[in-house]
Amino acid sequence: MIILANLLFVLLSNILFCNANITLNELPDFRIVGGNEVSITIVPYIASLQRRRRNLVAHICGSVIVTEKYLLTAGHCVIDRNDKEGAKEYTLSDAKEYVICTGSEYAERGEIIQVLKFFVHEDFDTQELSYDIGAIAVAQDIQFNSRTLPAKLPEGDLEASSAKLEQYEESKLECQAYGWGDTSARSFSSLMGVNLHLAIVDDCYKKLTEMEAGTISADIQLCTLEAEEQIDTCQGDSGGPLTCVGVVWGLVSWGEGCARPGNPGVYSRADVAKKWLEKVVYTIPLDRSSATRNYLISPDLKISIILILSSFTLFA
DSSP: OHHHHHHHHHHHHHHHSTTTTOOGGGOOOOOOBTOEEOOTTTSTTEEEEEEEETTEEEEEEEEEEOSSSEEEEOGGGSEEEOSSTTOOOEEEOOGGGEEEEESOSBTTSSEEEEEEEEEEOTTOOTTTOTTOOEEEEESSOOOOBTTBOOOOOOOSOHHHHHHHHHHHHHTTOEEEEEEEOOOOTTOOOBEEEEEEEEEOHHHHHHHHHHHTOOOOOTTTEEEEOOSSOOOBOOTTOTTOEEEETTEEEEEEEEESSSSOTTOOEEEEEHHHHHHHHHHTGGGSOOOOTTOOOOOOOOHHHHHHHHHHHHHHHHHO
């Protein structure tokens, strides 16, 4: 009886948590480097984009909640690349294989919502990662509360937001990037935050050119640069927010290595992404009629069920 109770506990735990039962060697290297744990109430607009693998799901990228129906992320998070070396072609990933998790400091917990559809900016380049902007439509409205809220994006037209961003860059404004840390089997990856300084895009362009690492354009991207400190975003943080003065200005895109002093971190501009949402994505009708109704389990209910199962296991 004890064995059966333990088995029931494990099986239901795997259903209740987004990332349960994934072994260490299946996980990508995703982490905020040199950061600190933060509460989801500090950044309630972040969500974990996760891919189903058989009966499990694993964190892939960060994302930013913008409305009850849509999230922003990096374009490279929601595509399948052509396998041919150097090819720029890609296809959108199968949305049915993905979910988002919201409202928790842990990538494995929170509200689980099925993804309905992916979108990628029409000018996205898989080689240079220019216009590295994607959007996620969910099959069921996100329920807002103190732990799950839409992000504040730059206001005004692109001319106004560009002028403000230029001022931030010249002053080397300190901003905050957020993402999830390393995960191991039966453990939870805490949401991490790190303070990073904006840099003038021309300076980042020169650095990247010297390194032969890529290119960057001030019209669509921004960058951070740390001269000495080993702090940065890294793999798996892609698509997550770079927040400056309470406003999401960037979406984590790419960099040459992680936390290497003198190496720029590159972000897609959130104001450009916002204009794309309004001009393109929001005009495309969503058909939710055939969407599978997902299971939304609140954190409080999860805890209650786990306590019940634990008691059952102890006294069986």
